[in-house]
Amino acid sequence: MKILVLISNVPDTTTKVKFTGDNKSFDTTGVQWIINPWDELALTRALELKDAGAVEKITVANVGTKITEPTLRKALAVGADEAIRIDAEPSDAFYVATQLTQVAKDYDLIMAGIESSDYNGSGVGGMLAEMLGINSVSAVSGIEIENGNMTIHRDIDGGSQTLTVPTPLVVVVQKGIAIDPRIPSMRGIMMARKKPLNVVPAVDATPKTTFLNYELPPPKAACKMVDEDNAKELLRLLKEEAKVL
Amino acid sequence: MSVLVYTENWDGKFKKLSYELISFAYAIAKELNLPVTALSIGKVEDDELKSLAKYGASKILKLEDDRFESLDNKALSDAVAKAAQKEDAKVVIIASNNEGKAIAPRVSVELDAGMVTNVVGLPVSIDPFVVKKKVFTQKAFANIQINADVKVLTYAHNSFEVIESPVDITLESFDAEIPDSEFHTKVLDTHKVTGKILLTDADIVVSGGRGMKGPENWGILEELADLLGAGLACSRPVADEGWRPHEEHVGQTGKIIAPNVYMAFGISGAIQHLGGVSSSKYIVAINKDPEAPIFQAADYGIVGDNFKVIPQLIEAAKEMKASE
Amino acid sequence: MNFEFTEEQLMIQQAARDYAQRELIQDVLEREEKAEFPARHVKNLAELGFLGMMVPPEYDGGGMDSVSYVLAMEEIAKVDASVAVIMSVNNSLVCFGLNKYANEEQKQKYLKPLARGEVIGAFLLSEPEAGSDATHQYTSAEDKGDYYLLNGTKNWITNGSSASTYIVMAQTHPEKRSHGINAFIVEKDSPGITVGPHENKMGMRSSDTHSVMFTDVKVPKENRIGDDGFGFIFAMKVLEAGRIGIASQALGIASGAFERATSYAKERKAFGTEIINHQSLAFKLSDMAVKIENARNLCLKAAWLKDNHKPITVASAMAKQYAADIAMEVTTEAVQIHGGYGYVKEYHVERLMREAKLTQIYEGTSEIQKIIISRSLIKS
Numbered sequence: 001m002k003i004l005v006l007i008s009n010v011p012d013t014t015t016k017v018k019f020t021g022d023n024k025s026f027d028t029t030g031v032q033w034i035i036n037p038w039d040e041l042a043l044t045r046a047l048e049l050k051d052a053g054a055v056e057k058i059t060v061a062n063v064g065t066k067i068t069e070p071t072l073r074k075a076l077a078v079g080a081d082e083a084i085r086i087d088a089e090p091s092d093a094f095y096v097a098t099q100l101t102q103v104a105k106d107y108d109l110i111m112a113g114i115e116s117s118d119y120n121g122s123g124v125g126g127m128l129a130e131m132l133g134i135n136s137v138s139a140v141s142g143i144e145i146e147n148g149n150m151t152i153h154r155d156i157d158g159g160s161q162t163l164t165v166p167t168p169l170v171v172v173v174q175k176g177i178a179i180d181p182r183i184p185s186m187r188g189i190m191m192a193r194k195k196p197l198n199v200v201p202a203v204d205a206t207p208k209t210t211f212l213n214y215e216l217p218p219p220k221a222a223c224k225m226v227d228e229d230n231a232k233e234l235l236r237l238l239k240e241e242a243k244v245l
Numbered sequence: 246m247s248v249l250v251y252t253e254n255w256d257g258k259f260k261k262l263s264y265e266l267i268s269f270a271y272a273i274a275k276e277l278n279l280p281v282t283a284l285s286i287g288k289v290e291d292d293e294l295k296s297l298a299k300y301g302a303s304k305i306l307k308l309e310d311d312r313f314e315s316l317d318n319k320a321l322s323d324a325v326a327k328a329a330q331k332e333d334a335k336v337v338i339i340a341s342n343n344e345g346k347a348i349a350p351r352v353s354v355e356l357d358a359g360m361v362t363n364v365v366g367l368p369v370s371i372d373p374f375v376v377k378k379k380v381f382t383q384k385a386f387a388n389i390q391i392n393a394d395v396k397v398l399t400y401a402h403n404s405f406e407v408i409e410s411p412v413d414i415t416l417e418s419f420d421a422e423i424p425d426s427e428f429h430t431k432v433l434d435t436h437k438v439t440g441k442i443l444l445t446d447a448d449i450v451v452s453g454g455r456g457m458k459g460p461e462n463w464g465i466l467e468e469l470a471d472l473l474g475a476g477l478a479c480s481r482p483v484a485d486e487g488w489r490p491h492e493e494h495v496g497q498t499g500k501i502i503a504p505n506v507y508m509a510f511g512i513s514g515a516i517q518h519l520g521g522v523s524s525s526k527y528i529v530a531i532n533k534d535p536e537a538p539i540f541q542a543a544d545y546g547i548v549g550d551n552f553k554v555i556p557q558l559i560e561a562a563k564e565m566k567a568s569e
Numbered sequence: 570m571n572f573e574f575t576e577e578q579l580m581i582q583q584a585a586r587d588y589a590q591r592e593l594i595q596d597v598l599e600r601e602e603k604a605e606f607p608a609r610h611v612k613n614l615a616e617l618g619f620l621g622m623m624v625p626p627e628y629d630g631g632g633m634d635s636v637s638y639v640l641a642m643e644e645i646a647k648v649d650a651s652v653a654v655i656m657s658v659n660n661s662l663v664c665f666g667l668n669k670y671a672n673e674e675q676k677q678k679y680l681k682p683l684a685r686g687e688v689i690g691a692f693l694l695s696e697p698e699a700g701s702d703a704t705h706q707y708t709s710a711e712d713k714g715d716y717y718l719l720n721g722t723k724n725w726i727t728n729g730s731s732a733s734t735y736i737v738m739a740q741t742h743p744e745k746r747s748h749g750i751n752a753f754i755v756e757k758d759s760p761g762i763t764v765g766p767h768e769n770k771m772g773m774r775s776s777d778t779h780s781v782m783f784t785d786v787k788v789p790k791e792n793r794i795g796d797d798g799f800g801f802i803f804a805m806k807v808l809e810a811g812r813i814g815i816a817s818q819a820l821g822i823a824s825g826a827f828e829r830a831t832s833y834a835k836e837r838k839a840f841g842t843e844i845i846n847h848q849s850l851a852f853k854l855s856d857m858a859v860k861i862e863n864a865r866n867l868c869l870k871a872a873w874l875k876d877n878h879k880p881i882t883v884a885s886a887m888a889k890q891y892a893a894d895i896a897m898e899v900t901t902e903a904v905q906i907h908g909g910y911g912y913v914k915e916y917h918v919e920r921l922m923r924e925a926k927l928t929q930i931y932e933g934t935s936e937i938q939k940i941i942i943s944r945s946l947i948k949s
Contacts, residue, residue, distance in 0.1 A: 013497060014516055017384045037498065070576050077580060093350065093360065114346070115362075117497070119380050119387070122362045122399075126318070126350030135319045135429045138347035151433070156316065157343050157445065158255065159437035163315070165429045172347070175499055176491060180591070183584045186618025186631025189577055208359035212375060212388040223530070223540050228549025231557035234529065235565060237545055242527050244505040245449070245473065245565070536836055 001145065001167075003046045004107040006100065006124060007060045007075055008036035008090075008116040009068035023213045026118070035071050037181070038113020042171075044178035045143060046111060047079045054145035057081050059107070063090045063099045069197065076192035077184035083195070088202035091211075093123030098205040100124070101131045108167040109150070114139065114174040122172075129170035137165055141176030247282045248274040249334035250302065251325050253344050254289050260446070261407060262340055264300050268408040269367075269400055270338045271301025276371050277335060282306060284328045284419070286313050286321070291416060298414035300407065306332070306419035316344060317430035322351035324421035329356055331419070334395065341399035342445065349399045359391035365404040382497055382520040402445070403503040403524070444493065447476030450504045450525075452495060454480040456511015456532060456551055460488035465555045466510065472562035478502070480512045496521035510551050514539025531555075574636070581637040584617065585644035593649040600651070600775040601920055604767065606731055607652050607775055614652070615686020619645075620659045624668050628676055630684035635872035639817040643865070646821025647828065650924035651775035653821060657814035658727045659683065663690030663736055666807040670794050671754070679734055679754050691732035691757075692811075693723040693781060694804055700724075701937050703738070703804060704747040708783060710739035717741070717753065717793070719761075719786040725931065729779025730764045733757050737783070738800050750800035754792040761786035772923030809882055811932055813871050816888035819896040819928035820864045826896075826903035826921040827857050833907055833916075850906060857899045864892040883945045890938030896925035 011031045018027040035043070049055045060075040061084040062068050072083040086099045104110055112125030129136035141160065142153030152163050152171065184192075226234045239245040250270045252263040267283060274281045283302040285294055287309065294305045306328050313321055325348060329337050337352060339345040341363050353360035361376050365386065369375040373390050376398060380387045444450065451470040453463060470477045477493060484494035495502050497520030507525035511532060512518060519542050522528065530543035531554050540546050547554055574582070593610060600607055614620055622638050624630020638660060646653035667680040682688045699705045708721025719739055735755040742749030755762075765780035794803055831854055834845035844850050867888035874881045900922035904911035911918045929935045 013382070013520070017381045019385075070580070073576065074580055074583075094353070097350075097354075117382050120363055120378070120382060122346045123350040123353075123360055126347065127354050129318070130322065130351040130354035135317065136347070136351070137318060137430070139343040155343055156435075157253075158443050159435060161316075161432050161436070162434040163430055163432045165317075165431070175494070183587050183617055184580060185584075185616065186581070186622060186633055189580055189584075190626065190632055208391065208393045209361060210390045210392060212390055214380070215377075215386040215388070217384075217386070220542065221544070223543045223546045226545060226547045228547055228553060231547055231549070231554040232561035232564075234545060234547060235558060235561040238506060238527070238529070239565065242506070242544070244527055538836070
């Protein structure tokens with residue numbers, strides 16, 4: 001089985017979110033870039049499946065400019081076999097999915113994180129599946145492969161399900177798919193030097209949406225404190241002042 | 246032309262989310278001078294379907310077909326896209342929940358539409374069509390212009406009020422004509438969480454962190470949650486330690502929730518935790534450490550010992566219940 | 570001049586940071602309190618390749634440079650100086666010494682498992698009567714033809730009980746003074762070796778420090794490192810490189826305390842504002858930042874010289890002395906900034922302060938470093 005893991009390059013999740021130029025763009029000054037945490041969990045599960053002998057090859061793909069290469073090389077260092085970077089600015093989910101169609105055709109399983117931690121789009125996985133004419137499963141919290149048969153666990157609103165869907169398939173994964181992302185070892189970092197990182201030119205496509213500008217949420221009013229010995233007052237405030245009980 | 250809403254049902258019933266979706270769609274439709282059509286898939290009694298009229302849906306497409314119960318992304322997306330095409334929908338509105346997120350991207354490709362997920366509130370403008378969405382895991386909003394003729398929006402729960410706008414309604418049976426060969430998903434087993442209030446649905450959430458000291462102390466939290474009709478949640482360390490099941494973990498890497506009140510007991514409020522709860526209308530923090538970052542995010546707070554505070558809250562909740 | 574790190578160096582730094590912030594932080598306080606050896610972490614760090622970072626891949630090491638090592642050590646020591654010293658002894662004393670001076674058979678037999686981190690090593694130089702003055706070794710290694718017979722006691726041995734491989738300095742030809750000293754690879758389970766009790770230390774309590782007694786311990790001749798009488802030069806050369814490890818450890822202790830103090834000062838309010846807005850405190854933090862930056866630059870410079878095969882005697886002594894001394898200053902100020910919270914264990918800075926003290930003492934006290942630096946001034 002061959003797996004393609006879609007990798008988004010995002011600011012470290014502890015980054016202070018700031019904008020520049022009339023709030024038109026995200027301020028990348030001093031930002032540390034990481035693999036989108038959800039994509040990293042997808043990759044982690046793919047690696048576990050490979051360690052178990054159920055997967056022969058893992059490819060990671062990203063749509064981005066050269067600045068995303070360290071992220072891809074980290075994916076190689078933790079164990080992916082090859083990386084593909086489609087050389088383009090990832091302007092919206094439709095545009096990114098369109099770019100990915102050119103490299104995503106020969107895989108049994110395509111894995112994507114449920115969303116990127118920056119734009120929270122949740123679009124690429126499903127769009128790519130539709131463009132490729134293959135099925136998809138979302139909110140996937142577990143994948144097992146035994147004797148070449150894949151079983152999928154997904155969350156549904158109000159519960160969970162175990163199911164099968166024939167490959168080729170896109171799975172959009174979330175919490176539960178893997179626990180801790182892997183830390184690259186010295187050996188892995190060394191081996192990553194020799195693994196292929198192929199740069200592919202972008203195809204023509206027009207994004208369907210345009211980011212106009214950003215807003216920060218209004219500053220929060222100070223926390224209203226209630227005395228420890230008079231905790232009942234808290235419920236009164238919630239009922240009478242906030243009117244939420 | 247119309248605005249199409251796809252609303253799922255839960256065992257034949259709609260929820261507040263369904264009415265939020267219709268209310269939201271109706272408000273957009275009014276600006277576009279279009280009617281609202283709702284698509285319902287699965288078995289729902291006509292009376293229940295007609296309840297959508299109260300919030301502005303003037304037409305219901307009723308698709309009763311057991312095959313959709315397997316939630317096959319491809320087949321379900323095809324059905325929604327076909328309904329949109331039939332109704333010549335200019336805007337398609339879907340909930341931003343597990344099912345909605347599963348199908349919206351596919352529907353948008355099928356309709357050659359522009360999609361924005363997690364939309365909060367009405368469009369900022371109609372021409373050009375600009376909507377606001379949450380980005381950076383709740384830390385900011387972005388205004389996004391959709392350049393395509395057809396727009397697909399997923400709507401973020403609790404970001405719009407339920408508004409009554411009664412209209413006349415017509416029910417119409419709808420057959421999406423999807424062949425069996427398009428259904429690939431075979432469900433082997435379904436596990437429904439029953440008897441408990443679903444975290445993602447709950448208006449009130451009671452949540453415990455490391456400060457609760459150990460799993461044996463959850464009894465008082467459960468009692469408080471029961472009295473308040475609240476869902477029960479926990480922080481990541483608590484789930485990681487195995488004190489509570491992972492399905493209760495809220496935060497950036499767990500469930501992202503937006504209740505009316507989020508009550509955090511013994512949770513310091515790491516940025517990753519706040520990422521999952523900051524859309525709550527009110528955050529209440531109880532922590533012994535006055536420096537805990539949760540107080541920066543909280544609207545109400547108590548600096549104190551959980552084991553002194555919670556019993557008082559239980560007592561107050563009982564009194565409140567008795568006086569109702 | 571180029572102050573930019575390579576992508577790989579940054580990846581190694583991040584890997585060390587991830588491990589420290591994700592794993593070490595979880596039980597550091599508890600291990601410190603109980604003086605418990607971090608066996609699980611040593612195993613994990615070995616798998617990640619952090620215990621033989623600079624050994625070439627043909628001897629199963631990570632093949633990384635000393636600059637990467639400095640970056641990794643700083644990240645580990647920020648959270649847990651005990652784990653950092655275990656790492657430092659294995660990397661820059663034991664593995665470095667064997668890789669540079671051992672013969673091929675010795676490398677195959679001893680270096681490989683040490684570089685993989687399957688076993689760890691210890692460096693046995695200090696004695697009850699000979700700490701800073703290493704020219705006088707009372708431990709004797711009598712030449713018995715096929716083997717040497719070791720007798721004597723070594724003190725303050727990091728990894729004393731957890732190591733499997735010892736590198737022991739001992740006197741073979743007392744009349745030749747320092748030129749009579751030899752270095753030996755000794756397997757810890759050799760008959761006649763007794764490991765003394767765990768030293769109850771002020772800090773770095775999670776690293777196991779012991780005295781080790783040798784009573785008629787037979788060491789095969791082929792386990793001597795280098796020519797007869799090479800031991801003292803061996804020890805000095807190894808310590809010279811080892812200082813980069815301890816300097817980076819001290820740097821990490823300082824920057825760990827600094828990060829905690831800064832974030833505390835940004836959150837804690839007094840007199841109506843975050844305390845960082847009070848100039849007395851802001852200037853303290855500013856001074857700490859400059860010291861840490863200086864220490865980091867000294868460490869990186871020494872590492873760069875080592876990577877480029879240039880003399881490091883003075884550079885590593887400067888890095889060690891300065892980083893250790895500022896670690897003491899910075900951690901003391903970090904406790905001060907935390908006020909009462911700084912004096913309780915939960916906030917980590919009192920621990921970092923106790924850890925800093927040791928960096929001024931071991932692997933050459935600050936005074937010894939000053940001797941090295943000043944002698945170079947006299948000579949030049």
